[in-house]
Amino acid sequence: MKKMKSLSTVLLLVCVMVFVCACGKSDAGSDTKTKEKGGKETYVIGCSWMDLTTQYQATLKSYVDKYCKENYADEVELVHMDGQSNSATQVSQMETLVSQGVDAILMVPYDRAGCAPGVDAAAEAGIPVIELCQETNSSNRSSFVGSNHKESGIQTMTRLAEEAKGKGKLVVLEGPTGQDCVIARGEGMQEVLDQNPDIEVIATKTCDWDRAKAMSAVENIIQSGLEFDIIFAQSDSMAMGALEALKGTQYEGKVMVGGIDCIADALQAIKDGTLVCTSFQNAPQQAEDGLKVALSAAKGEKIEELYDIPFELVDSSNCDEEKYDVEYAE
Structure with missing residues (x-):
């Protein structure tokens, strides 16, 4: 009888130890992967x-x-x-x-x-x-x-080429070298230019999506005496910087500017008639x-x-559609 009791005690202790170890293993696993929140x-x-x-x-x-x-x-x-x-x-x-x-x-x-x-x-x-x-x-x-970022380049450059009637001198404002969308948007632009041989690229500037850098780049081009009719900006931030640079110069209201993304400022600029188009991302x-x-x-x-x-092309014909009115972060 004593032997039976001793054996029962041992078995009980073994079960308790197995349960404790199992619980400990479960907790450790939850630290490395999914957690428990509110059950x-x-x-x-x-x-x-x-x-x-x-x-x-x-x-x-x-x-x-x-x-x-x-x-x-x-x-x-x-x-x-x-x-x-x-x-x-x-x-x-x-x-x-x-x-x-x-x-x-x-x-x-x-x-x-x-x-x-x-x-x-x-x-x-x-x-x-x-x-x-x-x-x-x-x-x-x-x-x-x-x-498809190539499609955005095609959309914006096609609309600019139509506005320019297939002729003009073009300034290109690019994002950071090596980025996927920079490469693709450039390929899309070039595909349109191949079909419009009378549009000549006279300057390409890397502005890193930055409004201030784009403004400075366009100001420098103006000061250099280069003549241009079109600006293709790979983002709306750079397009808005370009528009700022054109203000108060002989180019204001004459140069056709297009961007990509459809940020709030760009959408308003289309409504105001200062930006030709953008491509809605x-x-x-x-x-x-x-x-x-x-x-x-x-x-x-x-x-x-x-x-x-x-992507969707946005210009004066559809800029009032509600879906383009996105809440952009400041």
Whole structure:
């Protein structure tokens, strides 16, 4: 009888130890992957932004935050990191997100080639990467959510060529060298120029999406004595800088300016008649779809390789449509 009692005691102790170990293992696992929040499983999504000082990127972030709060407040935790227009910084931040064991990464890469190692590092760790708005040349991304930037270059340059009746001297204002959308928008512009041989590019300036840099670049061109009729700006911020530079000069009201993105200032400039056109990049839709796809990937659900959100040409004929009136971050 004593032996039976001793055996029962031993078995009870073994069961208790197994239960304690199992509980400890469960808690440790939750620290590296999903967490518990309000009794529900929470997915941690890292957001790697190329540069939150640019208006479009800040706007994307604001809409991602908005949709997350409205729809996934009890299900998703966002971790934001700002690459500050530096590929090495962004790759390092991606590696940090990997070390934190996030469930998925939503990434707007600064550079097509320079940011690819960050995508590769995440993929090696089994973390899905959803590229948003811009692309890397990595084959290891899980999906791309965004728009065909070449199409935006075609749309804006086609409209400018029509306004110029196929003739004129063109100034080109570009974003940072090597960025996916800079390359693609330039290719789209060139495709239109190939069909309009009487439009001559007389100057190309890299202005890094910056309004002040674009203003300075156009001022310098004016002061140099170069004559021009058209300005193709790869972003609306640079287009607005160009318009500022034209004010009070012999070119004001005469030079045809077009941009891309459809920020609030550009939309108003079209309504005022100072900007010929822009190409609408749908920030709210990109943010919503990007977050949805990232969450699906985090859950291990099947996702598509591409979620295309088309650009739309905006000019005086349709600038009053409500869908273009987006709340852009300051």
